[in-house]
Amino acid sequence: MSAPRAGNIRPAASVLVLRDGARGVEVLLMRRPERGDNDFRSGACVFPGGVLDAADSAAWPWCLGQDDAQASARLGLSEGGLNYFVAALRECFEEVGLLFVCRPDGSPADLGPHAEALRDWRHRLHHGQATMAALCEAFDWRLDLREMAYFSHWLTPVVRPKRFDTRFFVRLAPPTQEAMPDLGEALELMWLTPDEALDPQRALKLLNVTQRTLQEMRGFDSARAAFEHALALRGVALHFPRPALGPEGPRFVIESDPAYQEVAHLDPDGRGDVRCELAPGEVTQLSPRLWRVAGATGHAFLVSDSARSQTVLIDADAADAAQSAALQALGGPALPQTLSTRPGTAAQARLQLGADCTLHVLDRAAAGLVYVLEQDGIAIADAVCAPPAAPDVGWLAPTRGFMRRLRSG
Numbered sequence: 001m002s003a004p005r006a007g008n009i010r011p012a013a014s015v016l017v018l019r020d021g022a023r024g025v026e027v028l029l030m031r032r033p034e035r036g037d038n039d040f041r042s043g044a045c046v047f048p049g050g051v052l053d054a055a056d057s058a059a060w061p062w063c064l065g066q067d068d069a070q071a072s073a074r075l076g077l078s079e080g081g082l083n084y085f086v087a088a089l090r091e092c093f094e095e096v097g098l099l100f101v102c103r104p105d106g107s108p109a110d111l112g113p114h115a116e117a118l119r120d121w122r123h124r125l126h127h128g129q130a131t132m133a134a135l136c137e138a139f140d141w142r143l144d145l146r147e148m149a150y151f152s153h154w155l156t157p158v159v160r161p162k163r164f165d166t167r168f169f170v171r172l173a174p175p176t177q178e179a180m181p182d183l184g185e186a187l188e189l190m191w192l193t194p195d196e197a198l199d200p201q202r203a204l205k206l207l208n209v210t211q212r213t214l215q216e217m218r219g220f221d222s223a224r225a226a227f228e229h230a231l232a233l234r235g236v237a238l239h240f241p242r243p244a245l246g247p248e249g250p251r252f253v254i255e256s257d258p259a260y261q262e263v264a265h266l267d268p269d270g271r272g273d274v275r276c277e278l279a280p281g282e283v284t285q286l287s288p289r290l291w292r293v294a295g296a297t298g299h300a301f302l303v304s305d306s307a308r309s310q311t312v313l314i315d316a317d318a319a320d321a322a323q324s325a326a327l328q329a330l331g332g333p334a335l336p337q338t339l340s341t342r343p344g345t346a347a348q349a350r351l352q353l354g355a356d357c358t359l360h361v362l363d364r365a366a367a368g369l370v371y372v373l374e375q376d377g378i379a380i381a382d383a384v385c386a387p388p389a390a391p392d393v394g395w396l397a398p399t400r401g402f403m404r405r406l407r408s409g
Contacts, residue, residue, distance in 0.1 A: 195218065245273060266286070296320050300323055343366050
């Protein structure tokens with residue numbers, strides 16, 4: 001599967017609205033309708049949000065608290081960052097009826113006398129018949145960006161037919177307003193603590209990004225404390241979930257998962273067939289010349305030239321039945337002699353396997369031996385032993401765990 005063109009990725013914005021409840025910090029979730037069109041978001045409980053609109057930039061003169069230069073710097077963009085802030089507030093008003101506006105001098109705007117008119121504005125905004133700029137001009141209000149924290153950045157996995165490049169923000173709920181679903185994009189609203197939303201017995205359909213975000217919202221004593229945490233964040237990194245295989249079937253991994261770098265390296269196009277958890281006997285081809293066979297206490301590695309005319313084993317455990325059976329199936333009836341990464345093991349400084357497979361060996365004394373597969377830029381070593389930095393070595397294949405990158409590029 002090839003990655004979709006960049007044009008298929010739509011910029012979007014979402015906002016976590018927080019408040020203090022009797023059971024702790026609560027976050028506003030909305031349940032989307034069942035679309036019946038294979039939309040992965042159908043029926044999901046999500047935060048208010050949606051795609052950027054071309055008219056969002058018209059609201060820039062009506063923003064208070066940030067201009068485009070400040071917003072773009074906050075999001076790591078050269079320009080256009082303010083559109084994400086505007087879109088987040090517009091979608092929040094359209095979907096759940098919360099409007100973050102103030103008077104031109106920054107004092108609170110009294111929305112009560114305008115409740116009926118605002119219902120009409122909300123309807124017209126939702127149907128593309130009005131803009132936030134026109135709304136602000138009509139009431140002489142400003143979009144209030146003064147207490148709006150940038151929290152996270154997610155890109156939809158390549159396996160999804162609809163892909164979004166979404167910036168997530170955090171706001172405190174306006175105390176004088178009541179959230180109301182639009183009954184179109186939001187069928188039902190729920191104020192839940194993160195633990196309540198994540199409770200399996202509640203059986204909410206939660207997207208991966210929603211689950212992760214709720215987990216990050218755990219443990220705060222107050223909504224204000226959660227907001228201040230988000231406001232203090234700097235260097236917000238892009239999360240790009242990747243499909244992988246877990247013990248119970250397909251799942252997604254992100255950058256904090258131990259398997260993420262290996263999954264991204266072996267499956268750049270998102271087929272989803274690389275395992276993110278390893279069981280004894282699991283075979284993974286790490287490069288054209290290197291295979292890993294997982295074991296109960298450590299991995300074994302089979303190294304071979306491309307013609308499979310010469311092979312060596314590294315760290316095979318004869319007492320591990322599952323690993324031994326997998327190695328027999330992988331290497332055939334005649335398995336080669338096993339090398340070892342353990343300290344004190346004697347080894348040649350250089351091994352040539354066939355015409356296109358070269359291993360050179362580094363003795364790291366108490367840390368053991370490192371075998372460098374020159375053609376593929378991979379070092380094979382004990383999990384706690386990192387080889388010295390070298391321009392021709394980009395990856396470490398450790399005896400436990402997953403491959404990890406040693407240098408950028």
